[in-house]
Amino acid sequence: MLATAPVVPRSRITLLHHLLRYPHRMKDPRPSASVPPRRITIHDVAREAGVSLTTVSHALNDRGVVDPATRARVKQIAQQLGYRPSVRAQRLRSGRANSIALVSSMPFAVAGGTSRLGFMMEVAAIAAEAALGRGIGVVLVPPLEGAGGLLDSLDIDGAIVIEPVANDAHIALLRQRGVSIVSIGREPGTDDPVPFVDLQSEYTARLLLEHLHAQGRRRIGLLIGATPRQSYVETERAYRAFVAEAGLPCHIVTAQESEGEAGGAAACAALLREQPDIDALCAPVDAFAVGAIAHAQALGRRVPQDLMVVTRYDGIRARSHQPPITAVNLHLERVASQAVELLFEHVSGRHERASVAAPLPELVPRESSAASATSSPPATSATSAA
Structure with a gap:
């Protein structure tokens, strides 16, 4: 008597067929950290959708002439399979580094x-x-x-x-x-x-200078970097125009960017030697502002009572310094x-x-230029200074 093979239910045949086509989907109970899962490729999507590679490419990239229903089906299958486009392949096709x-x-x-x-x-x-x-x-x-x-x-x-x-x-x-x-x-x-x-560096400089002027300061110095940057060019232009309009003296010093805070201190020292009656300083570079304050305080000058200092960038230096330094929100x-x-x-x-x-930048006033922190107002008014 001949033995007959057991009948395998159709559902199991379908499952076996699927696993043979996509072996990477089989769950192995053993640890697989050392064996990364196989990447789903465009070939898998094309095989599952029953269309050509070109059709899949056009459908996924919304190019070429593809029936809308086919395009939608290809995208759905790609999503179900977990397909992710190859960045390397995209770079080869587009010529871009992304x-x-x-x-x-x-x-x-x-x-x-x-x-x-x-x-x-x-x-x-x-x-x-x-x-x-x-x-x-x-x-x-x-x-x-x-x-x-x-x-x-x-x-x-x-x-x-x-x-x-x-x-x-x-x-x-x-x-x-x-x-x-x-x-x-x-x-x-x-x-x-x-x-x-x-x-908007010219506007920023004007904002800082008008703030110092409103605090009653009439002998305002400017400390900028010696490197030719547009922010320095515009700041100096705004400063010269401002002091000319207000009838104030013009005092400009420069510092080397490579010297950082030490450069700011040295420039402040030079300015105070020449103009010991300076009562405010606009130093757009925060490192220069910190160095200038350190030098002024070493000379026994109080900030802001004897010397107000403002800077441009409202960053960690300005916020964490003692006293905190007035700065500008640049909306970075x-x-x-x-x-x-x-x-x-x-x-x-x-x-x-x-x-x-x-x-447009916005002023962030702090203690380094606060009139309320001064023990007495500066000696001169706008009229007498002029």
Whole structure:
């Protein structure tokens, strides 16, 4: 008598067929940390959908002529299978790196210390978030000498340069590579700057100077960096116009960015030697402001009673210093987003906008310029000073 094979239910045949086609879906009770799961590919999607690879590619990328029902079914199957497009394959097809660089030439003496968590990193965090929403990664290029070699080797589609200097080496290198560039702060000393987000530095300077003037100060000095940056150019222009309009004396000193707080202290020392009656100081760079306060206090001058000090960036240095330093909210969260938006436009071939204005800065008054902290008001009025 012949033995007959047992009848296997159709449901089990279907399940066996499915597992043979997709063995990576079988659950193994043994630890599998050393064996990563097989990646679902476009071939798996095409096989399951019963269509060609070209149809799957067109359906998933919304290209070509594909029946709407087929397109929807392919997308549904891809989602069910857990398909994720290969970044490498996308880069090969598009020729893009899907990454941008964030670059600054500000030396570590200014950008370092507590401020390392400040201006550049604040911009970087927001820029990374805005870029990620577009499927783009951000590479942070530290402000180091010789960073140009690193920048030249990066596979990037574009770059955001923070407050470039005149004849900026980073911009020159990026231009040679044919990379799209946007700067935060206008590129100075040229009639043909790269696309930029206008930081409104002249408005910021005016805001700080008017604040000091409103506090009764009439002998206001200006301490800016010696490096040619647009923010310094605009700040000096605003200062000269302001003191001329108010009939006040003009006292400007510069400091080397590479010296950081020590540079601010040295510049303040020079200013006070020449003009010992200075009663207020506008120092847009926070490192310079901190150094200036340290020197003034070492001389026995009280801040703000004898010398009021204000700065531009409302960062950790300004907030944590004793006394806390009056600063300006530059709305960097919006500035960084604007820079990413503008760069994305140029990377995509849309060159209509060459610049965009940042939101108007807002004063953040603190103890370093508080009239209420002074034991007695300054000796002169606007009329007598003039």
